[in-house]
Amino acid sequence: MLSVPMTARCLTKFADDVEPPDIPNHLDREFEVDAPNTVWCGDVTYIWADSRWYYLAVVIDLYSRRVVGWSLSTIPDAALVVKAEDMAYEQRGKPQDVMFHSDQGCKGAFNWSARKLLGQCTDGTPF
Incomplete structure (x- = not known):
């Protein structure tokens, strides 16, 4: 077996001189x-297909553990x-007072969009 020199590097979410936002953890790991339509969770993953990367955003209802968007x-x-x-x-009939829960992600996209759509803070996700 050939020995391949490998190095690892850690990518940070924030620049060294910027403090991460202080987002309260309202769910507090209570995943039941x-x-x-009381708590939704979301995350983004990436998939290699057809010689390129695709990004998949998923929203699940924590009650049923089913994909709702x-x-x-x-x-x-x-x-x-x-x-x-x-x-x-839209699929869930425009529910009100839904808590949206996600990690803070490398792009922070769910943070921004969840506040826009649902008016809730986000924090770590159970995925």
């Missing part, structure tokens, strides 16, 4: 929910997650 794009931006959240919002 009593009713649908999704979006696929070649660009990992806020528009990607807004489309997933809009789909969830």
Whole structure:
């Protein structure tokens, strides 16, 4: 077996001179929910297909653990997650007072879009 020199580097979410936002953890790892459309979770992942990267944003209802919205794009931006959240919002009958829960992500897209759409803070996700 050939020895391949490898190095690892850690990518940080924030520049060294910028403090990460202080976002309260409202869910506090209570992942058991009593009713649908009370807590939604979201995340973005990437998929290699057709010689390029695609980005998939997914929103699940924490009560049923089912996907309620999704979006696929070649660009990992806020528009990607807004489309997933809009789909969830429309599919679920425009529910009110939904807590949205996500990690703070490398792009922060779910942070921005969740505040825009649902008026809630975000924090670490159970995925």
